[in-house]
Amino acid sequence: MSCQYRTKWLDRQNIYYNKMSIAVVTGASSGIGYSLTDELAANGFIVYACARRLEPINDLKDRHGPEKIKPYQIDISNNEEIVTFRQFLESELQNGKVDLLYNNAGQACSFATLDVTDRIMEDCFKVNVFGHINITRELSKLIINAKGTIVFTGSIAGIVSFPFMTTYSATKAAIHQYARGLHLEMKPFEVRVINAITGGVETAIAEKRPMPSNSLFNFPEGLEAFKARSKKVQKMSSSQYAKQMVKVIMNSNDPVDVYKGSFAMIARVLALFVPMWVLNKLLYKFNKLDKVESSIKQKGAKKSL
Structure with a gap:
């Protein structure tokens, strides 16, 4: 290890093993965010656990103590609440430093593409994209002050x-693209940006809303294909992922993309080396869209008769 990188490694260890290290985790009330909050607190961080619902976080507060877990109610799709949170941190943190911002909050959206309404689309983008971008911008000075780390919970669905x-x-x-560009821009300020491309992890983000009654897929084979999107596959526990x-995060390396969770590396290999037409054929059959096609063709043949 060169002197330059050893110095950076030692600096990061001093930051992260310091009992006053500060982390902000969004979407902390369940799944990955909950487990991350738990694991970070166990590793000496003071965690501002951000979520719309704070009740589930109270268990972690009881486990680690109020000095380690600091629940904060926020909806990151509302930029005014993000600004208020930044102002709160500026008054709360005497040294003006946030060592880790973990952008984890997420909104599910598992519908046939043509069934996605303006409202559903806006809600999804407000949480999964705009919320992360806005909170990163607002907390950027605090993170730069700490020469800290920013992490985004990406997904194999993004590749x-x-x-x-x-x-x-x-x-x-x-x-993903935002994180990759930000990674380069923050490098001169000695801030790491990590894009966590996540595979199967046990979370509560799965879509619970039914198919709309007017959907093009609202017939037996279409409904079967729709249900196939949430097939039970082996997933990593959120605690193991955390x-x-x-x-x-504690490592000295400065990666851009990190692949974690079940099937994450498989998805990476498929995206890199499998021709798109082959991948599409596999997805078409796996999601039972071949049966949808057969049903539509049969109905068309009957109508022509």
Whole structure:
């Protein structure tokens, strides 16, 4: 290890093993955010656990103590609330430093593309893209002061567009590109930016809303394909994922993309080396769209008769 990189490594260890290290985690009330808050507190961070619902965070507050877990109610889709949060931190933190901003809050959107209304699309982009961009901008000076780290929870859906998840995929692709560009711009300020391209992890983000009654896919084979989007596959526990990501954060390396979670590396290989027509064929069959096509053709043949 060169002297330059060893110095940076030691500096980062001094920051992250300091018991006064400050982390901000959004979407902290469940899943990845909840487990990250737990793991960061266990590694000496004081965590401002941000979420719209604070009740679930109280368990972590009881476990680690109010000096380690500081719940903060915020809806990151509302920029006024983000500005208020920044002002709160500026008055709360005497040294004006945030060592880690973990942009994790997420909004599901698993519908047929043509069923996505303006409202659904806006809600998804406001949380998954605009909210992260706005909070990063507002807290940037505090992070630069600390020479800290910014992490975004990306998704394999941002590199492979899955059927019935195209709007969600678009939000994740957007945040991937934002993180990659920000990584370069923050490098002169010694701030790391990490894009955590996440595979299967046990979370509560799954879409619970039913298919709209007027959907083009509202027939038996279409409904079957729609349900196939949430097939039960083996997923990594959120606590295991959090442990892996905290190791990345504590490490001296400066990666852009980090692949974690079930099937994350497989998705990377598929996206890099499998021709698009082959990948599309696999997704078409896996999501039972071949059955949808057969049904539509049969109905068309009957009408022509």
